[in-house]
Amino acid sequence: MEAHAHGAAHELQIPYNVHPRPDTGLYNAKLGIWLFLASEVMLFGALFSSLILLRTGAPTWPRGWTFLNVPLATVNTFVLIASSVTVVLAWANLRLGNLKWGRLFIAGTLLCAVIFLVNKGFEYHHEFEMHRYPRTSNFMAVYFTMTGLHGLHVLGGVVVFLYFLFPGAKMWKTDRARYTNRIEVAGLYWHFVDLVWIFLFPTLYLL
Amino acid sequence: MSLRIFHVIFITLCIALSVYVAIWGVREFIASKSWSALGLTAVFVVGGAALVAYAGKAFRKLRDL
Numbered sequence: 001m002e003a004h005a006h007g008a009a010h011e012l013q014i015p016y017n018v019h020p021r022p023d024t025g026l027y028n029a030k031l032g033i034w035l036f037l038a039s040e041v042m043l044f045g046a047l048f049s050s051l052i053l054l055r056t057g058a059p060t061w062p063r064g065w066t067f068l069n070v071p072l073a074t075v076n077t078f079v080l081i082a083s084s085v086t087v088v089l090a091w092a093n094l095r096l097g098n099l100k101w102g103r104l105f106i107a108g109t110l111l112c113a114v115i116f117l118v119n120k121g122f123e124y125h126h127e128f129e130m131h132r133y134p135r136t137s138n139f140m141a142v143y144f145t146m147t148g149l150h151g152l153h154v155l156g157g158v159v160v161f162l163y164f165l166f167p168g169a170k171m172w173k174t175d176r177a178r179y180t181n182r183i184e185v186a187g188l189y190w191h192f193v194d195l196v197w198i199f200l201f202p203t204l205y206l207l
Numbered sequence: 208m209s210l211r212i213f214h215v216i217f218i219t220l221c222i223a224l225s226v227y228v229a230i231w232g233v234r235e236f237i238a239s240k241s242w243s244a245l246g247l248t249a250v251f252v253v254g255g256a257a258l259v260a261y262a263g264k265a266f267r268k269l270r271d272l
Binding site for chain 2: 034065070074077078081084087088092095096184187188194195198206
């Protein structure tokens with residue numbers, strides 16, 4: 001009876017949590033995150049396409065450079081680039097078996113994300129003080145929609161990294177490889193969020 | 208695609224962005240004599256150089272990981 005129960009539990013175990021599936025070459029979470037990122041590419045792709053259509057169809061289009069807070073956006077650009085470095089360092093340290101440094105770099109990534117959001121808050125506050133709202137113009141509607149959606153993704157990253165920094169880190173004791181894989185997956189998401197900003201910055205603030 | 212490869216692609220794109228913004232700033236300065244555009248060029252030249260230095264060191268280490 002006990003042997004039967006043990007066998008059933010073994011059958012219920014989800015395969016390919018740590019090791020890649022031979023036919024796809026990916027473990028479950030990595031396949032999942034790439035499917036999710038594919039949907040994200042479509043979402044942001046649609047917004048960028050809308051921007052191009054609105055801009056090419058408009059007789060005049062304001063230049064973000066002349067009134068948006070470019071210095072703050074520049075700081076945010078380098079903050080996000082730094083966060084992509086810290087998340088890779090976190091993953092690399094975990095792969096090498098160093099939880100202490102891994103968690104430290106996750107905390108660094110988290111800090112960068114929070115700095116980005118605080119800066120974005122200052123930027124929005126300035127825009128509202130100048131009475132520039134989404135209803136003001138097509139440009140401002142696009143600006144608030146795209147940077148707002150991107151900001152929500154950064155906030156999502158904050159939640160994910162907070163989880164892996166504190167309660168999620170317990171997995172390190174029971175399944176190191178799986179925890180390291182989870183950080184890799186979170187890092188892939190984070191790189192995508194950073195990549196979106198790399199396109200948003202010149203599109204909205206310079207051109 | 209692994210995080211390692213995505214990171215290499217991301218840093219390469221960031222270097223490309225730095226080059227683009229640096230050129231944009233110079234062109235803006237020539238067109239409108241905007242010193243802040245030239246300041247942006249300086250920031251992205253320094254940032255881009257730091258990224259190139261980082262890429263030179265980190266990419267090799269990541270390959271061995």
